[in-house]
Amino acid sequence: MPVWKRNLIVCWFGMFVTGLGMSQIAPILPLYIKQLGVDNAESVAQLSGIAFGITFIISAFFSPIWGKAADVYGRKPMLLRASLGMAVVIGCMGFAHHVSVLIALRLLQGVITGYGTACTTLIATQTDHEHAGFALGTLSTANIAGSLLGPMLGGVIAENMGLQNSFFFTGIMMLIAFMTTLLFVKESFVREHKKTLSMKEVWSxxxxxxxxxxxxxxxxxxxxxxxxxxxxxxxxxxxxxxxxxxxxxxxxxxxxxxxxxxxxxxxxxxxxxxxxxxxxxxxxxxxxxxxxxxxxxxxxxxxxxxxxxxxxxxxxxxxxxxxxxxxxxxxxxxxxxxxxxxxxxxxxxxxxxxxxxxxxxxxxxxxxxxxxxxxxxxxxxxxxxxxxxxxxxxxxxxxxxxxx
Missing domain, CATH: 1.20.1250.20 (MFS general substrate transporter like domains)
Structure with missing residues (x-):
């Protein structure tokens, strides 16, 4: 099997799990916040909005930073960093005892994001021109599929196994993504410039x-x-x-x-x-x-x-x-x-x-x-x-x- 195809399969699974982890919290977040001791309905709604939205806002800020790190240190290290980091952080959400801890972990989840950026960069740079469209098109379905199944899966697990187990399940899946990335993703990375470029230099x-x-x-x-x-x-x-x-x-x-x-x-x-x-x-x-x-x-x-x-x-x-x-x-x-x-x-x-x-x-x-x-x-x-x-x-x- 060509290297780009094997990398595509591993990255697809990792981005699928990432989408799962980013979205599975949506239907259970208000219930979990209530379980953590917030009884007022207005406070639950307000805190749910903060906890849900903060991950995406912080991710938007840090995504270019991790993209820069991928260009400097390679794409595979960024895949390993993001998958292991999310495995730990999302798993820890199941142990939260106060809503402030949950929001802090959601913020940290936004900070350590970057799996999707590294995956897209890896596949884009390793796939030949003839197959680039197919590879990037296939990869784009992974996050969408995870985002679709996440809310449903999170709700099913929470209803049958408890709210905390939704976080533990996603953490285990991210750990599997880390292991498959470590074992099966191949990258021959050569840094073209030793000097780290500033944002202005990159734009120029x-x-x-x-x-x-x-x-x-x-x-x-x-x-x-x-x-x-x-x-x-x-x-x-x-x-x-x-x-x-x-x-x-x-x-x-x-x-x-x-x-x-x-x-x-x-x-x-x-x-x-x-x-x-x-x-x-x-x-x-x-x-x-x-x-x-x-x-x-x-x-x-x-x-x-x-x-x-x-x-x-x-x-x-x-x-x-x-x-x-x-x-x-x-x-x-x-x-x-x-x-x-x-x-x-x-x-x-x-x-x-x-x-x-x-x-x-x-x-x-x-x-x-x-x-x-x-x-x-x-x-x-x-x-x-x-x-x-x-x-x-x-x-x-x-x-x-x-x-x-």
């Missing part, structure tokens, strides 16, 4: 600055779109279905529909990007995603919303691989880790921003307006991508073909 060495910024914003907008309905989906399903004992199940299925479609489509659209160009797949996917968001404001039954969310997920599956492929293409290899670190920060901020956007728009206007505004963001982003990415990359491809 990026050849396509405006293009890079557009890609960061696109990844942010995509993540916002994926998570903007999370805070309102249960209420929206209740409005669509009326009194029902299956609201939670319907909401879970609806939210998961886009993720399932993303998992199915991402490797295939990544492979298509290798053939026709990532900028073409990205542009079509963005326009289709924006258009598909708007009808979700007009549905009258939950199954209609599920179908539209599934179709949206198919289009979203072409975006993450395309962004990663283009970042790899325009970034010097010695800066890949840092640039992917910034891109991952955009994703973490998108998760937080999407949840805030959905909640605030629903509170100030209506739930249906969440879909209008999110769709408009995607379509505006598509126009920007057409002007700044599509035309630029097509011009580069034409010039390259003319020279050959």
């Amino acid at each position: 060495l990026i050849p396509e600055k405006s293009l890079t910024v557009v890609l960061f914003v696109t990844f942010f907008v995509l993540t916002v779109a994926l998570y903007s309905i999370e805070p309102v989906i249960t209420v929206y399903i209740t409005q669509l279905s009326g009194p029902s004992s299956h609201i939670a199940m319907l909401a879970g299925l609806t939210f998961s529909a886009s993720g399932l479609a993303n998992i199915l489509a991402a490797p295939r659209l990544g492979k298509l990007s290798d053939k026709i160009g990532a900028q073409k797949v990205m542009l079509v996917s963005l326009f289709a995603a924006g258009i598909l968001f708007i009808p979700q404001a007009f549905v009258h039954h939950p199954w209609q919303l599920m179908v539209l969310r599934f179709l949206f997920g198919l289009t979203a599956g072409g975006l993450v691989p395309s962004v990663n492929i283009l970042i790899k293409k325009i970034t010097p290899s010695r800066l890949t880790g840092r640039v992917f670190g910034f891109n991952m920060s955009a994703g973490y901020l998108g998760v937080f921003g999407g949840a805030v956007l959905g909640g605030q728009v629903a509170a100030w206007f209506s739930i249906r307006d969440v879909f209008w505004i999110t769709g408009a963001l995607l379509l505006l982003n598509a126009v920007w991508v057409y002007l700044k990415v599509y035309k630029t990359m097509n011009h580069v491809s034409t010039a390259t073909d003319a020279q050959s």
